[in-house]
Amino acid sequence: MDGVRLADRIAYGGGMAARKAGVICDAFRPRDGACPVVAVNRTVRLAVLSVPVSGSARGPAPFGVPYRQLVLDQAYVLPGDYVVGPLGTLLVATNEPPAPVLGVQCNETVSVWRPAGPVLAGVNPYGAILSGGARAILAGFPAALLPGGVSDRSRTGLPDDTKLPGYVGAVAAVAGLAPQVADIVRDARGRQFVVDAVIAYGGIWRLALTESVM
Template structure:
């Protein structure tokens, strides 16, 4: 017995358990930076998601992460599972440890504003949809409330604080997100990235909601 064989046995055991308590999910893997769920599913398999393996506690508000129970021998971090409880992406498959998954609740596109760099008198240089170039399109992501927000500079009586959001999403090779990149979701909301941390579990982003 070595680490590789032990890992395979663990994942096979997860699969046996999922056959008894899980539901059918489809596995997807991104082949480009656009619409990773539009391709043909790699397979359908039973899977279950829990907060602990004793199945003794439900998930809570503001918590996107779950432990996945399924046969992960053909999976890699960044893969998606779509089924009964929604869409999850595989954040981490650490050696001999439980499979760390993120439940998504939004479909997002990441864009970068392409400003006119010409010299001299130019056109309006503020950000508009026409100047936004897509980096990633149609990606499932988790967007949950972050801090309480910030008061704007005007501080008028009826002004509300600008909300901040915590965003988790898979990384795609060759694409690096940066401060001031734009995220738009299927609800029409616009977010401006304040910080983007690339981890071995994907992107962990802090973003401010902006007017559309």
Template sequence: MNSVQEKLYKGYAKAALKLGQQYDLYRPTAADYPVAPAQLVATVMASFNPQDMKYGSAGDYAKPGWYCLTDGRLTKVGDYLVNGAEVYFIAAQQLALPIDAVRCNRVATVTRPKQQSGAGAQGYGGSVVADEVALMTQWPCSILQGTKGEKTEANLPADIRSPWWAILLPAWPGVVLRSTDVITDDLGRRYTVSSAELTDRGWRLTAMQAQT
């Protein structure tokens, strides 16, 4: 870390002492349970603003991106900051720029349906929950409603559209998400991933809520 960056993070740390609250800092060490007690590495002061360093505006319920004021010398991309029900993950720490964080409103488990193999007559080929393989378990993330819905195949007059969702999730080394993966959140809702884009801020997913 260069001297300019270190001075910037020292300034963030001083501001957090005046503006912030205490947050538990978790650092995932596996693809399962990233905010388990064993992942706790420190307690830090932090303050969050809706990408407005002047603190002149309130957060927008449709925008999960926040700026984080904390001692960036202690945090890394992918870390979680937790204060009760308030949970954020660090999305980016770029040179001379604010620390980007994502506010989490759900906890998600990502699984992959079992792939059928063989030829000829086969048994049931649909997705069976018991056969799904867990990829990432119990990760806090952002799941917000998307901009559209999908008509059902029957398209009956009383049918409602199946909602689409925008999901932001930290990346984990060795885990590559793809279309048809399944996400289950802490409310029991299931989503089928339509597109998965790995960015320098983690995974950006679009998913359709599965009908039950």
């Protein structure tokens, strides 16, 4: 048996196990910058079993750790797909047969905006970004957003100032719509973040963010 057939048999076995012990979910694949979790983007309905990354079901997953091992027929999902159902919304982070699928639980819905540049020409090449003319890159995307990365001092720099919180986010990648440094991220709770770094991992973007605190 070669590697391709072995991976296929493992995927099939995962689907059988999920149908016995899992729940029915829908898989969605983003097509553009609009909300991906809509009927037109649904690729398949399938059974999914979610367990801690360790693979053991003897105990609960650690608190605050969003990563899950997904047992399913992994031939039907790709990195960057969303799996939605009774488990909540999970972003498929990796799918590398014969290894299991790694999913990330989404806890926010975010939009990514590209600020406009200065509109007035001048001798000095420096110019601040303009949030008023920002255009949407991604809108209504489920994302995993967790504290982490590098925090920063507030701009006033007073001794008793609290630091600006740093976050790490993961969101599905869409061809031709790559986030960039200095883009603005807004979540459903009205918080705003500035993108400090962008790294592509397969079908997802990993974002380093700093919260913008008024």
